[in-house]
Amino acid sequence: MSAVSPAGSPLAANRQGERIASFEGRYRREQNVRRLWTLGYGALFVLALLASVAVSDFSIPGLVQGLPKAWNYIAGTLPKLSRATLGADLADWFWGLRYWLRLLFETILMGFIGTVLGGVLALALCFAASRNLVTNSAIYFMARRTLEFLRTVPELVFALIFVFAFGLGPFAGVLAIAIHTAGSLGKLFAEVNENVDERPLEGVRAAGGNWPMVMRLGVVPQALPNYASYLLLRLEINVRGASALGIVGAGGIGQELYVAIRQFEYTDISAIMLLLIATTSVIDITCETIRHRLIGHDLTGAD
Amino acid sequence: MAIAHHADIARLKRTHPEIFTRPLGERLRNWALWLGFALAVGFSLWWIDASPMRVINGLSKLGMLVGLMVPPNPGDGFWDFSYAMLETLAMAFLGTIIAAVVAVPLGFLGAKNIVPNWVFHFTIRRFFDAFRGIDGLVWALIFVSAVGLGPFAGVLAIAVGDMMVLGKLFAEAIENVDKKPVDGVRASGGGGLHVVRLGVLPQVFPVMTSHVLYFFESNVRSATILGIVGAGGIGLQLSDRIRINNWQQAAFIILMILVTVAVIDAISRRIRAKLI
Missing domain, CATH: 1.20.5 (Single alpha-helices involved in coiled-coils or other helix-helix interfaces)
Incomplete structure (x- = not known):
């Protein structure tokens, strides 16, 4: 216990204790800073929540009254089926089946052709929007901004305007889908392009290929499976989207659904919704199967 | 040679x-x-x-419309539009939050490693998928009929449309957790709830938050159009302006939507980059 002590004596233990204390102090300080940040973000979140509640007329009493009303509404759309007259009841429920199937078919066609046209436009724009493929930054910038514009304006807004310009019917809807699809697929295609292997491109260049040849022979063969996969993903989304376009008069089953809801044809609403769910499920499953066969994993980042 | x-x-x-x-x-x-x-x-x-004729006729009409849109001009509606935009953001925010809150328990129910009964797993997953088949605008139509015009219907439409999809994504995130922390909690004597709180939640929370932010972004986009069927927000103003042929104001609203979406995307991207 003297002042002159080798390692392992109280003095060293003391030093160690100090170090632990200083470490703990720093740890606590860090923790406090972190807590402050969490609190700050939490306060911001609560503030945003309160503001949203105030602006959107949302209230707990409103919710308590509204939810049963919404539930009653949904339950009210289901027809009364009795076991004795099941066949007749079903026939009554789906009385418009032939007409609805025709409209559903039109909806699918709109999704399909909209995806194809949008895909062609996306393919035309995507190379100019890939940073590794263009040296001119003005072209790159223009292509990127164009794609951004095409995908940020909501599909339905395009549909509203196109119905004005091209008249009522599926043609306006298809154009709206195609324009929006070009924007979102173009961005995704460009991202695929940016991830291709550089070596084949150099090979084509070394053999004297010009820019279009480099794209066609260097980039496209590498990117094609991913293009196809994104196209199929978009097809699923577009068939779903096409079902809503009828609301603004742009063709498809949406028109009929809109009329049914507006005129309180309750059982028609549920019948059309069920048909719609069945159709989109079948298309989803089909596309998913093909996609998995094409690239073998899931894609993300498609909005 | x-x-x-x-x-x-x-x-x-x-x-x-x-x-x-x-x-x-x-x-x-x-x-x-x-x-x-x-x-x-x-x-x-x-x-x-x-037909080509139709395309040409339509394009010339479209050119005329674009001519009418220039220059975009809010007229006397600037404050109305701004408030409507705020309403849109509020609808998207509340709708996403409600959907996320409901989706958390749904996600745990739908995860194979939490509820290992495959009949239940299969049923709940198909149920999640079925909801995905309905477009948000259709939900909005239904809720406007059920609870009346206004942003409340929009909030419900967003929440109901998203909760099942988020539930599915959450379930997938939960199924992908690392087994080791879970085993650790179990080995030190933790029960079912302990496993969820200390073994699973810390792993899935960042993933879930990132999904929720992504949905918020996409909901801001879709909330801008819900007003077209009467569910509040900027869409109502836009469809009204188009209906009465006020194209300058319509163009201004479209520009407002573009700017708002870009700002929200940028903020949300920064938060997401920080989280993961």
Whole structure:
């Protein structure tokens, strides 16, 4: 216990204790800073929540009254089926089946052709929007901004305007889908392009290929499976989207659904919704199967 | 030398034809696929009545509309539009939060490693998928009918449309957790709830938050149009302006939507980058 002590004596233990204390102090300080940040973000979140509640007329009493009303509404759309007259009841429920199937078919066609046209436009724009493929930054910038514009304006807004310009019917809807699809697929295609292997491109260049040849022979063969996969993903989304376009008069089953809801044809609403769910499920499953066969994993980042 | 080279290639073509051309069956199948595709495209174009005349007429009309839109001008509606935009953001925010809150328990119920009964798993997953088939605008139509016009219907439409999809994504995130922390909690005597709180939640929370932010972004976009069917927000203003042919104001609203979406995307991207 003297002042002159080798390692392992109280003095060293003391030093160690100090170090632990200083470490703990720093740890606590860090923790406090972190807590402050969490609190700050939490306060911001609560503030945003309160503001949203105030602006959107949302209230707990409103919710308590509204939810049963919404539930009653949904339950009210289901027809009364009795076991004795099941066949007749079903026939009554789906009385418009032939007409609805025709409209559903039109909806699918709109999704399909909209995806194809949008895909062609996306393919035309995507190379100019890939940073590794263009040296001119003005072209790159223009292509990127164009794609951004095409995908940020909501599909339905395009549909509203196109119905004005091209008249009522599926043609306006298809154009709206195609324009929006070009924007979102173009961005995704460009991202695929940016991830291709550089070596084949150099090979084509070394053999004297010009820019279009480099794209066609260097980039496209590498990117094609991913293009196809994104196209199929978009097809699923577009068939779903096409079902809503009828609301603004742009063709498809949406028109009929809109009329049914507006005129309180309750059982028609549920019948059309069920048909719609069945159709989109079948298309989803089909596309998913093909996609998995094409690239073998899931894609993300498609909005 | 070159001649010998050509002769070599000719000989190789004779002895190994399969290297130079694909088998006949495969070629026929490819041709059939392309033909089918071309027929489908042609039929679709015929169905939607896409004649060149129509395109030209429409384009000239569209050009006229664009002419009417320039310059975009809010007129006296600037504050109305701003408030409507705020309403849109509020709808998207509340709708996403409600959907996320409901989706957390749904996600745990739908995860194979939490509820290992496969009949239940299969049923709940199909249920999640079924909801995905309905577009947000259709939900909005239904909720406007059920609870009346206004942003409240929009909030409900966003929440109901998203909760099942988020539930599915959450369930997938939960299924992908690392087993080791879970085993650790179990080995030190933790029960079911402890496992969820200390083993699973810390792993999935960042993933879930990132999904929720992504949905918020996409909901801001979709909330801008819900007003078209009467569910509040900027969409109502936009469709009104188009209906009464006030194209300058309509163009201004579209620009407002573009700017708002860009700002929200940028903020949300920064938060997401920080989280993961």
